Amino acid sequence: MRRIKIFDTTLRDGEQSPGCSMNLKEKVEMARQLEKLGVDVIEAGFAIASPMDHKSVKAVAGAVEYCTVASLARCVKGDIDAAWDAVKEAKHPRIHVFLATSDIHMEYKLQMTRQQVLERISEMVAYAKSLCEDIEFSAEDASRSDHEFLAQCYTRAIAAGATTINVPDTVGYATPQEMADLIRYLKGHVEGIGNVDVSVHCHDDLGMGVANSLASVMAGATQVECTVNGIGERAGNASLEEIVMAIQTRSHYYRAETNINTRQIYRSCKLLSNITGVAIAPSKAIVGVNAFAHESGIHQHGVIANALTYEIMNSADVGIPQNTMVLGKHSGKHALRDKLFSMGYELSDEELEPVFARFKKLADKKKTITGRDLEALVLHRRNQYIGECQLASHVVNAGHGVPNTSYIRLQRGEELLEDVAIGTGPLDASFKAINHMLGMDIKLDSFSLNAVTDGEDAVGEAVVKIIAPNGRRYTGTGLSTDIIESSIRAYVNGINKMMDSAE
Ligand code: KIV
Numbered sequence: 120m121r122r123i124k125i126f127d128t129t130l131r132d133g134e135q136s137p138g139c140s141m142n143l144k145e146k147v148e149m150a151r152q153l154e155k156l157g158v159d160v161i162e163a164g165f166a167i168a169s170p171m172d173h174k175s176v177k178a179v180a181g182a183v184e185y186c187t188v189a190s191l192a193r194c195v196k197g198d199i200d201a202a203w204d205a206v207k208e209a210k211h212p213r214i215h216v217f218l219a220t221s222d223i224h225m226e227y228k229l230q231m232t233r234q235q236v237l238e239r240i241s242e243m244v245a246y247a248k249s250l251c252e253d254i255e256f257s258a259e260d261a262s263r264s265d266h267e268f269l270a271q272c273y274t275r276a277i278a279a280g281a282t283t284i285n286v287p288d289t290v291g292y293a294t295p296q297e298m299a300d301l302i303r304y305l306k307g308h309v310e311g312i313g314n315v316d317v318s319v320h321c322h323d324d325l326g327m328g329v330a331n332s333l334a335s336v337m338a339g340a341t342q343v344e345c346t347v348n349g350i351g352e353r354a355g356n357a358s359l360e361e362i363v364m365a366i367q368t369r370s371h372y373y374r375a376e377t378n379i380n381t382r383q384i385y386r387s388c389k390l391l392s393n394i395t396g397v398a399i400a401p402s403k404a405i406v407g408v409n410a411f412a413h414e415s416g417i418h419q420h421g422v423i424a425n426a427l428t429y430e431i432m433n434s435a436d437v438g439i440p441q442n443t444m445v446l447g448k449h450s451g452k453h454a455l456r457d458k459l460f461s462m463g464y465e466l467s468d469e470e471l472e473p474v475f476a477r478f479k480k481l482a483d484k485k486k487t488i489t490g491r492d493l494e495a496l497v498l499h500r501r502n503q504y505i506g507e508c509q510l511a512s513h514v515v516n517a518g519h520g521v522p523n524t525s526y527i528r529l530q531r532g533e534e535l536l537e538d539v540a541i542g543t544g545p546l547d548a549s550f551k552a553i554n555h556m557l558g559m560d561i562k563l564d565s566f567s568l569n570a571v572t573d574g575e576d577a578v579g580e581a582v583v584k585i586i587a588p589n590g591r592r593y594t595g596t597g598l599s600t601d602i603i604e605s606s607i608r609a610y611v612n613g614i615n616k617m618m619d620s621a622e
C-alpha cells in the first residue's frame with residue numbers, strides 16, 4: 120500500500136470561497152480538528168495577504184503539533200519572508216511557493232518570459248530553502264502549461280531544494296485521463312522527481328476535482344491537496360472527505376491508504392459548516408444528510424436483508440452520529456461524558472460544564488436527546504458561551520394584524536442592557552431592539568433555519584449573516600428548541616464575532 124499524504128488547504132484556498140471567511144479563533148479551532156482528523160499538512164493561509172492572515176498562520180503554527188504547517192508565498196522575497204516568519208515556530212514548518220507557468224498566465228498576468236520564469240524559480244526556491252528545510256513548489260496553471268517547459272520548471276525547483284512539487288489544475292480544466300498522463304509524463308521527464316513528493320491540487324470547475332485527484336494518485340502522485348466540504352475558489356477544490364473515502368473504500372483498486380481517522384470526517388465537515396454558516400448540501404457525498412438514507416422500498420428491503428446490497432460504506436466509519444435515543448433528563452455528567460467520548464468528542468471538565476448545563480436545559484424541553492442533539496450542543500458551545508454579549512432574556516409578542524414587538528435583555532460584560540422595538544415580524548423587532556441598545560447600524564444579510572433533529576420537539580439551528588457598519592460580513596449561529604430564541608442567539612453570536620474581530 121502506498122501512503123498518500125493529505126494536504127489540507129481549507130484555511131487558505133478554502134477560505135477564498137465567498138462567505139467562508141473565518142476569524143483567528145475559528146481558524147485555530149478548525150486547525151485543531153484537522154490535526155485530530157490526521158491530515159499531514161495544514162496550509163494555514165497566505166501570510167503576506169494581510170496582517171490578520173499573518174497572525175492566523177502564526178496562531179495555527181503554534182496550535183498544532185503533529186501536522187506540517189504551510190504558508191503560501193509568491194516567488195517574491197517579501198512573501199517568502201512573511202511566510203517564514205509566520206510558520207517558523209511550527210514543529211514542522213513548510214513554505215509553499217508558487218509561480219504561474221502557462222503561456223497565458225506568463226504573458227498576461229506575470230508579463231514574464233519563459234527564461235525569466237525559470238530563473239525566478241531557481242532563485243526564489245533557493246531563497247526559501249535558505250530559511251526552511253521543507254519547501255513546496257507549485258507551478259500555477261500547470262495543467263494548461265506546455266509539458267516540456269513545465270518539466271524544466273520542476274527540474275529547476277528540485278535542484279534549488281524543493282521537497283514537494285505540486286501540479287495544480289488551477290482552473291479545473293483537465294480531465295482525469297489528462298491529469299494521469301501529465302503526472303506520468305512528469306515522472307519520466309523531471310530530474311530528481313524520485314526524491315520528492317509529487318502533489319496534485321485540483322479545482323472543481325467541471326465537477327472533476329476529485330476524479331482528477333484520484334486519477335493522479337493512480338498515476339503516482341503521493342500528495343493530494345484538498346479542502347473540507349470541497350470549499351474553495353469558484354466551484355471549490357477537490358473535497359477531502361470524498362478523496363479519503365474513495366481511497367479507503369477502494370483501497371485494493373488504488374493500492375493506497377491515508378493517515379486520516381475517518382471517524383473524524385463528519386465532525387470536521389460539521390464544524391466547518393458551523394463556523395462558516397455554509398450548509399452541507401443534503402445529497403453531498405459522504406456527509407450530506409441523505410448520503411446514507413434509503414428512500415425507495417426496494418432499497419430499504421435490500422438493506423434490511425443485507426446492508427451490503429446498497430451500502431458501500433458504513434456511516435459509523437465516517438463518524439455520523441446515530442439518530443436514536445441516547446440520553447434522557449435523568450442522565451448525569453458521567454453518562455454525558457461517556458456518550459460524547461464514544462462519539463469522538465473528548466471534553467475537558469471545563470469544556471463539559473457548559474455543555475452539561477445546556478444538556479439539562481434541553482432535556483427539560485425535549486423528551487429524548489439523540490446523538491445529533493448532543494453533537495449540536497457540542498458544536499454550539501463556543502457560540503453560546505464565548506463573546507462580549509449574551510442573551511439574558513427575551514419576550515416576543517407576534518401575530519397577524521397586531522404590531523410585532525420584542526423586548527430583549529442583553530448582558531454586555533458587566534452591564535445589563537435592555538430595549539424594546541416594533542418590527543415587521545418577531546425577528547425584525549428583536550434585531551432592531553438589539554441594534555438600538557448597542558447603538559449600531561447592523562444589517563441582516565441572510566437568515567436560515569434548519570431542524571437539527573426530527574420531530575415536534577426538534578432543535579432548530581439558525582444561521583444569520585450580518586453586515587457590520589464597516590461593510591464586513593459575519594456569520595452567527597444559534598441553537599434552541601424555540602426558533603425565535605435560536606435566531607436571536609445567532610444574531611448575537613454574529614455581533615460577538617464582529618466585536619471580536621474589531622479588537
Ligand atoms: O489553484 C492553484 O493553482 C493554487 C496554487 C496557489 C497552488 O491554489
Ligand code: ZN
Binds near residue numbers: 132287352
Ligand atoms: Zn487552488
